[in-house]
Amino acid sequence: MRLHVTEHPLIAHKLTTLRDKNTSSPVFRQLTEELVMLLAYEATREVAVHEVEIETPVAPTMGTALAKPRPIVVPILRAGLGMLEGMTRLLPTAEVGFLGMIRDEETLEAATYANRLPDDLSGRQVYVLDPMLATGGTLIMAIEYLLERGAKDVTAICILAAPEGLHKLADAVGHRAEVKIVTAAVDERLNEHGYIVPGLGDAGDRLYGVVD
Ligand code: URA
Numbered sequence: 039m040r041l042h043v044t045e046h047p048l049i050a051h052k053l054t055t056l057r058d059k060n061t062s063s064p065v066f067r068q069l070t071e072e073l074v075m076l077l078a079y080e081a082t083r084e085v086a087v088h089e090v091e092i093e094t095p096v097a098p099t100m101g102t103a104l105a106k107p108r109p110i111v112v113p114i115l116r117a118g119l120g121m122l123e124g125m126t127r128l129l130p131t132a133e134v135g136f137l138g139m140i141r142d143e144e145t146l147e148a149a150t151y152a153n154r155l156p157d158d159l160s161g162r163q164v165y166v167l168d169p170m171l172a173t174g175g176t177l178i179m180a181i182e183y184l185l186e187r188g189a190k191d192v193t194a195i196c197i198l199a200a201p202e203g204l205h206k207l208a209d210a211v212g213h214r215a216e217v218k219i220v221t222a223a224v225d226e227r228l229n230e231h232g233y234i235v236p237g238l239g240d241a242g243d244r245l246y247g248v249v250d
Pocket residue numbers: 117170172232233234235237238239240241242
């Protein structure tokens with residue numbers, strides 16, 4: 039497993055506003071989109087490409103195009119959905135699949151409740167979108183699921199990560215070089231409710247409001 043913490047003043051600036059409890063949902067959504075575009079730029083450094091021959095108005099030349107099969111973007115519902123727009127802006131030709139996962143707030147165990155993905159992911163590059171890598175349970179389940187179905191490599195894009203979740207992930211899939219985590223920051227720790235500290239609160243609630 040490889041971890042990339044993206045260091046950039048613009049990312050740090052947007053992340054600070056995102057963390058602020060006074061930031062409204064519309065601004066939070068907009069900033070998430072912008073932040074994901076910046077993280078996605080880093081996360082797609084190894085996206086598969088091939089050479090193509092084109093003609094400019096002046097001369098023929100060789101260029102670069104995304105290879106096939108196309109990458110798949112998989113937001114983890116619900117909060118990962120808030121990252122989809124930013125990701126597809128950068129990768130408009132990517133396919134989009136969905137994984138619905140929820141964690142039990144008492145046991146903090148993750149469970150799958152929805153799945154809209156091809157059964158066969160052989161040779162596919164997959165980008166998983168999950169804003170908060172907290173305990174790591176959800177992401178471990180998602181990554182194992184994708185690799186079992188033949189994904190060539192899996193890159194998880196997370197806005198924030200906790201050291202506890204990163205350690206758990208490293209224990210579960212750390213031996214696999216084809217797993218990469220790209221995040222804007224690794225925070226201090228998890229609190230007793232499994233929230234990232236200082237974090238930004240419940241990403242789903244901040245994006246979409248509280249659903250009772
Ligand atoms: N999920 C969130 O939305 N926030 C956290 O801090 C941890 C998990």
